[in-house]
Amino acid sequence: MADRPVTIVDVARHAGVSKALVSFALNDRPGVSPDTRDRILASAEELGWRPSHRARALSASRAFALGLVVARPPELLGVDPFFLSFIAGVETVLSQQGHVLVLQVVRDEAAEIDGYERLARDGRVDGVFLTDLRHDDPRPARLHRLGLPAVTLNATSGESPYPAVRLDDRAGIRASVRHLAELGHARIGHVSGPRSYLHGDSRRNAWAEAMTELGLPPGPEVESDFTPAGGAAATRELLRADHPPTAVVYANDLMAMAGATAARELGLSLPGDLSVTGFDDIAPAAHMHPPLTTVRADTVGWGERSAIVLLDLVDGRTCTDVDLPPARLVVRRSSAPPAPRTASSHRPPDPGPSPHPRSPTSRTTEE
Amino acid sequence: MADRPVTIVDVARHAGVSKALVSFALNDRPGVSPDTRDRILASAEELGWRPSHRARALSASRAFALGLVVARPPELLGVDPFFLSFIAGVETVLSQQGHVLVLQVVRDEAAEIDGYERLARDGRVDGVFLTDLRHDDPRPARLHRLGLPAVTLNATSGESPYPAVRLDDRAGIRASVRHLAELGHARIGHVSGPRSYLHGDSRRNAWAEAMTELGLPPGPEVESDFTPAGGAAATRELLRADHPPTAVVYANDLMAMAGATAARELGLSLPGDLSVTGFDDIAPAAHMHPPLTTVRADTVGWGERSAIVLLDLVDGRTCTDVDLPPARLVVRRSSAPPAPRTASSHRPPDPGPSPHPRSPTSRTTEE
């Protein structure tokens, strides 16, 4: 039946006005008398007219779309807990504004910046989200040169041409360290993500600073890569050292979970011989053995807020940096007081269902 | 400097021809003399002209974009191993064709179909991927009524208006069951995903059929929801029954991992008292304790192939259903011969680092 899609001229004809007036009425601009306006809107309703996004995009020189390019090694692709949650948050904002998200998933950083530049040059998006920032990241400058609006996630403020939407991960790491210290740990190690990433580095520095604040000697640390294999290898390295740590703070859950397994395979029992903490609170973290003490951030909220800021920027409204509520510690059973020291570090195997030590901690959530 | 973006008229003027001829030359259509063509392309190159995607989209009534709407409960959002890999595969194809992927992440099925219809009505995409199909799924019919091209992932062939790109998950499940049977298991239970989903149902049926083929009585089964919490609860239910299974086939890794933990908390040791297998081979599966025997599919390849088929369909080329190589079993240490039966089903706790039984299995990969 109604084959040819209805356009603005159909509505104009039906309402007995010019198509310019239909446009005015639709975007409720001044200069349209109230009853004409109602008549036009009624006609539009009756004909089921939806203004063509494509025509509007051409005319307005806008894409009504925002872009995100994700660079992930195949290893991590499936399990990264961040992006889908972030995108879910972004989506709640965009869908109300008639915008849409364009996503690219690429393998490495070279392809990542190519992806952003292609989106920009082709005018596929009005602005982009910059995640996984690195030290001396080339993206802000290059995209700024193209005149593309952007927001950066967790960038250092200051020299950036773009507003930052920050969610402090340092607070969660510091809480982890303090929590472990309160349990009686003194040698607290760290397995970091790549320190070339801002978030890899900031978590590592948060750990180091917390140790210093508590008057503890800086424990052993290993730089790793956020993958389970990397976390397991780093853990073996830490535990084979002369004075192995009694607790390890990992920069993410995947490494913490694999590290826990690696420790157990070296004959340690958890959390007796080794306490571990993670970061992200991915779904399986609460269901591993023992349940993982970790840090949780409101990733969905991060996406929402980032989208709001980016849309403001795209629309020319002024924006400032935004700070979101920091990541919070979630205490579970993978952290416990250190076992009294015996000569050997090899202890009897995991005693099955572990006791449920309840640890008094400041401003932390328990589960 | 070069502020106003260069358009087709700039190129035409520079090459001393009409803009129509520029268009012809660019889309290499017949009727342009070779040297004129070269001159035009040289001008375009020199001026750095990129045809405006927006103008082309309006003119051609095409979006040069494909759409994907993901419905996931918040619980699963972060850890679903499927989508980012699938998207990565899609991307490799789209980027070469000048197409782009529009992604929406929504909470439930109602929002999912709304999302698809919005993308269709607004002309934001030329076609969509339909994933997570359910029995009596309303989407194919509704989208077909809107005239939107689509491909379905793993749909039953036949009554669908759309081509299907299938990756057989049944083969992997059947291999899991056979593998466990070869190890000596006779009571093999199953924890399924929601059977309202085609893939939840097909995995469950593959398990049931494999049991029947092997002449084994259908073991206990529980329908669950693909989440860790659901997997743990289902596991407790299975193990509390009168004749608990000695092995459980889970419909995904998240449930298997959580199920393994739940079993251990009931006092069982793995894999001695209970063998478990998963599905997906997510990154932490190989690093849990014990490493998880699971099933792996080429999700990236699935994305590639789906994108190819969908682009063919959009361009009006004929398409038929496609079958990809089936999912394959990956044998690790969470599956082992059942321990000799004792009266009590409660056994001594997990003996720490487990022995490394090597199981002989047919056409399976080991790691």
Added chain:
DNA sequence: GTGGGCGTCTGAACCGGTTTAAGTGACGAG
């Protein structure tokens, strides 16, 4: 009575491509 100002509305240009029908020139055939 005329002019100015205001509210309402329209025609036409514009965004930057694609497409179609018509036009131009060269060339061979009659």
Added chain:
DNA sequence: CTCGTCACTTAAACCGGTTCAGACGCCCAC
């Protein structure tokens, strides 16, 4: 010499909106 054909090229319409300059009618002030 004229006409038809063919290869090449162009002007103009089109996609479906937005926007701007101006037209029109009306009321009020001078």
